[in-house]
Amino acid sequence: AQSVTQPDIHITVSEGASLELRCNYSYGATPYLFWYVQSPGQGLQLLLKYFSGDTLVxxxxxxxAEFKRSQSSFNLRKPSVxxxxxxxxxxxxxxxxxxxLGRLYFGRGTQLTVWP
Amino acid sequence: GAGVSQSPRYKVAKRGQDVALRCDPISGHVSLFWYQQALGQGPEFLTYFQNEAQLDKSGLPSDRFFAERPEGSVSTLKIQRTQQEDSAVYLCASSFRSSPNEQFFGPGTRLTVL
Structure with missing residues (x-):
């Protein structure tokens, strides 16, 4: 069965610090991979996607984000939040x-808080 | 408008009432999707249209849920005899046929069933 795991429910970082959000998936074959962001009261906005090719997108x-096939991971990063x-x-x-085809499977999300 | 629009943005219903949620996709997008997002959870797939054809409705939780897209553009998600567990945000997304997985989402309709 398909599943997406985001192990961190909530992360807090200071402004200017680096960020990494983890994502692991379970799927029968290499799927398409996405990261979306959702602000309060807003819909989902696509941050990036991986279809094929260069594993760093x-x-x-x-x-x-970097796709690692051996780890079934697609972690999101930002050098300075x-x-x-x-x-x-x-x-x-x-x-x-x-x-x-067309159906997306989502993780439960990671809430990011940024301290000034 | 350039994006996916949904109406109403908020809906309060008494248990047992029927509700209808509307989605206007991006012009030219042939694929349309509905997702349900419960509080504190990620979106869960409900159903998928390509033009007017409903290709996948396996995510609809019960026969009280019904979706249509009669002219291949605007779509309506209808929930009959609403229950408290139907309270959620209902998200609509659309995409070009050539890349059905790259979906653009609307702001959602927050449904509260009392």
Missing amino acids: QGIKGFE HWSDAAEYFCAVGPIRGST
Whole structure:
């Protein structure tokens, strides 16, 4: 069965500090991988995605993520966090083929708090 | 508008009432998705349309949930005889046919069932 694990429910960092949010997935084959961000009262905004190729992907707002096939991980990183990055972050996977094409499976999210 | 829009943004219903939630996808997006997000959880897939065809409805939790997209554009998610456990944010997303996994989300409708 497909599953996405975000082991950290809540992370607090100081502004300017580096950030890494963890994501592990369980899937039958290498899926498409995504990170979304959700601010209060807002929908999900796509930060970055991995479909194939270079395993280090760059996204918006200075975020990047690295796909590690051997660890089934897709961790999100940012070298210097800004106060405006405080939000909830969701990792998601989606099939690259098959009857469930289009369906995304999400982790339960990591709430990021940024101290000034 | 350039993004996915949903209405109403907030809905309060008494248990047993029927509700209808609307989604306007991005113009030109042929794929449309509905997700349910319970408090403190990630979104969970409900159903998927390609144009007017409902290709996957396996995530609908019960036969009280019904979705339609009759003209391949606007979609409506209907919940009959609402229950308290239906309280959640309902998210709509759309995508181009060529990349069905790259979905663009609307702001959601927060449904509260009393």
